[in-house]
Every structure is written in structure tokens, then in C-alpha cells.
Amino acid sequence: MERRYKAASDGIERGHLHIIWLLSQGRSAKFVAEVTGYTPTWVSKILWRYNDHGFAGLGDSRLDNPGAAPLLNPVQVGELRDVVSEPPLDGGLWTGRKVACWITGRIGRPVSPQRGVEYLRRLDLTRQVPRPANPKASLYEQARFKKSSRPASASSKAPKRQSRSKSGRSTNTASA
Secondary structure: OHHHHHHOOOHHHHHHHHHHHHHHOOOOHHHHHHHHOOOHHHHHHHHHHHHHHHHHHOOOHHHHOOOOOOOOOHHHHHHHHHHHOOOOOOOOOOOHHHHHHHHHHHHOOOOOHHHHHHHHHHOOOOOOOOOOOOOOOOHHHHHHOOHHHOOOOHHHHOOOOOOOOOOOOOOOOOOO
């Protein structure tokens, strides 16, 4: 067990083997948790996986998890692309909530607005919102403070200052 633990190249598998090796030496789960940095609950889970599946139960099992199936298949994504290319029925802009409602109608189960936002992003669509304007400012003031109408800063045109020595005045070390 010790040789297998020391020869492991994967960090997670090595940690799990370390736990099993320490437990096989009669160490308590609390001690093993303190030494390895895992919680006692995780130490118990790792031991349980080892007892059920042997060495195959150890290591990073996240790599075997393909994740959930996408909500829409490629054909439905194409349909969504066509739908969002036109304005929505109620006018306005396509939002995550509106896309989620469309998806809900297609797949027959509720979808959160966040999923609608994610599908808008997959289609490279983002909400275009105009910059906010100060309603109390005059049109002249609003035009003056737009980014495109700002003049270049005066500091960029000023000559560069000579840097001074950090130790103060320069001194002559040559003796006369």
C-alpha cells in the first residue's frame, strides 16, 4: 500500500491512497483527517469507496462525469437563433427571461432566466443598452462629458520632469 501511495502520479489518487494507508496502520479517522487535510467525513467517504470498489473507487471520479445533457439540441439552437433574429412579440429586446420562456415552451419544463442569458451568450448576443444620461444636465453638459468629446489631458503634453536622486543632492566624490 505504501509503495502504491508513493508511486501515484495523480494528486487526488495519491491523497486517497495516503488515507487508506494510514487507516490500514490503525490510525484514527480524526488523526488521518488532521494529517491529510481532509475532513473526517471525507475520510469516511474515501474508506467507504475503497471498501466497495477497491482501488478503482479511489482517485478523481469527476473525469468520468460527462455533466448534464444540454437543454436544447443543435436543431433547437438553430431555431432559437432564427427566433431571436426577429424582435420579440411584445416588442422591446430579447432578454434572458424571454428566451427562458421560449425554451420552456420547446422542452416542456420550467427553465430559469439565467439559462436564457446563457443561451443568448452562446449565440454571441448581448443586451445593448445605451449609456445612462444625467436628465438634469443640459445638452451642452452631456455632450461635454461624453468620452469621445473629451480633450486629451494636459499632463500628456507637458514635458517630462527629470527624476531626482532618492538620496538628495548629488555629491562629488573626487578630491581636489
